[in-house]
Amino acid sequence: MLKKISKIPFKGTPEQEAQLNALIEENKHDSSMLMHVMQQAQAIYGYLPFEVQVMIAEGMDIPLEKVYGVSTFYAQFSLSPKGKYNISVCLGTACYVKGAQSVLDEISKQLGIAAGECTEDGIFSLEASRCIGACGLAPVMNINDDVYGKLTPDQIAGILAKYKD
């Protein structure tokens, strides 16, 4: 699936930049470390926006387009930040059979974002996850550390309302 590029302004801190620069410094002599650097950069920033990819490209002396190509090829890389509340809907076999897709679709509809994206106000992000091992509660989702089980689409509005500060 095509990844949507977030329009949310980049809010990196000097501390994050220092961490990234140290990481690049350690790996810049070996272009085969690109994936590693990107994974660690995502750990630092939560996602890989334009500004971060430019820093990686310049630091590693690898064309920006190549960095972007890698970031759009692998599912593990995100071009959208995580929201204040990250909603993770399990699409493992049990949850899927029990209707997780309709739950995901309902959240997507209410928030106006697809899986892998973040709302423009930065409050919610949405992702589909693999089996989280709570099949007895299927269909299940996490909102940060809160777990919601035996979900139906009509419960979604009420659950989301709890998080609208």
Next chain:
Amino acid sequence: MEMVNIKINGMPLSVPNGISILEAARYAGIEIPTLCYLKDINEIGACRICMVEVKGARSLVTACVYPVNEGMEVFTNTEKVRQSRKMTLELILSTHRKECLSCIRSGNCELQKLCKEFGVDNEHAFDGEMPAFEFDDSAAHMVRDNSKCILCRRCVAACNQQKVSVIGANARGFDTHISSAFDKDLADVSCISCGQCIVNCPTGAIYEKDDTAAVFAAINDPEKFVVVNTAPSIRVTLGECFGMSIGSNVQGKMVAALRRLGFDKVFDTDFAADLTIMEEGYELLDRIKNGGTLPMITSCSPGWIKYCEHYYPDNLNNLSTCKSPQQMFGAITKTWYAQKMGIDPKDIVVVGIMPCTAKKFETKRDHQAASGYPDVDYALTTRELARMIETAGIYFNHLPDEEFDNPLGEATGAAVIFGATGGVMEAALRTAVEVLTGEELESVDFTEVRGQGIKEATYSVAGMDVKVAVASGAAAAHEIMEKVKAGTADYHFIEIMGCPGGCVNGGGQPIQSAVVHNFVDLKGRRAAALYEADKNLPKRKSHESEAIKRIYAEFLGEPNSHKAHEVLHTSYVKRPKYK
């Protein structure tokens, strides 16, 4: 070299060990079809058209990347191979926007040609979902239409070879598409407009912005005085569009065709190339004498200029302030010539026939309007001119040879070789040495600066050692510019062209198939025709041109005079690498 014995279609052969089956087959006179393969720069085995059978192998193998070994038996034309290739073509067609009748590459499309050769009789064999791709016409010089892209990545390889690398394959699977980082428009990335992607594309997915309709309209407008000028290299490449062999010099027929198209005057950009030598040569002497920025670097190639602006913005002072020959030509036409002829420059339309797509970008640059109107109105590629000739029903191959109009049609051999890498340098040396020493050269051939790759030479001129370098292609420019940036380049003068081999291999030149790119010395054969033309001209030094002498006497005064600066020089801007 270790040789191995193999059999291709039963024919025993001895070939160098380790070469690909594709290359080995050429020894047997067999052309294995390819789509993605570009020798040395795109050997990725992706398109699966070159599949062949190898005795003992579990499945068909890709001939382009599969090395030969002792005793190998290859079959290139079995039923299994033919069916495989046909199915691959049908699968490619399933996501290809098929508008072959009106496509810009119809008749010169490698996919179309293979479909014909392999008898693809159902172009809808695997119809299904089509990927939704955007059409990018943001750039001044070209259009990208991914609905005709077959994902061979030859454009990506060409862009990487230029060390520009602003396009690549993004996303994966069915969504895979060629685009720039963050899917930005081509106008918003540091593309240098060289067009090397275009001349390497097998289909109609990338092509120049076509200005032929606007030029036909100008010709038909009775109010307009339409002046055309042809760059040095066009005379040795245009013939390819009409089935002539690579390196045919068709100058006379080209002039005749332009006249029959209805241009009011048919002039030669070579006149302005001679003028460039005068201005650039004196600029160099001035910099050497008066402590100006050195090394000075040529500014004829707008692809190179844009590369420098994006990638070496702190070195813009190294660039000669001279406009390119195309722009000098336009400037002189709309000032001196307009005055002489009593024509208002607003009614003059200047059309350049260029080997180049970056020339389209160049016409829209700032400080390129000496008369108050753009120096050049339209820059057409060699391909667009060929299209106009075809549209007009001109039987090119049977045209008589005609001469350029005067006075802007006079040129020397020094100007003709501008079209090949090293040509500007050689032309400059011919004039600089004579001006500095006051003596006539024994030989005008400076062969050290000819040919491919980065070339360096030192010439002793009037007691001074002049050190020069020549580079073509942005990757070679990168190599030299790293030294210039570091302050370790002790050259006085550097010639840089944006395309590998110079203008003869420009992004606006006739498109040859990958087979020609891979196995024929395209650049070399085209360049050889230019050097041959130079050799046969009565005058081979720019400062000996009567037209040049006259223009300085009547209009410009001296080279680098105030007037010359007003009309013939320009400025550059720093451009961001990312935005």
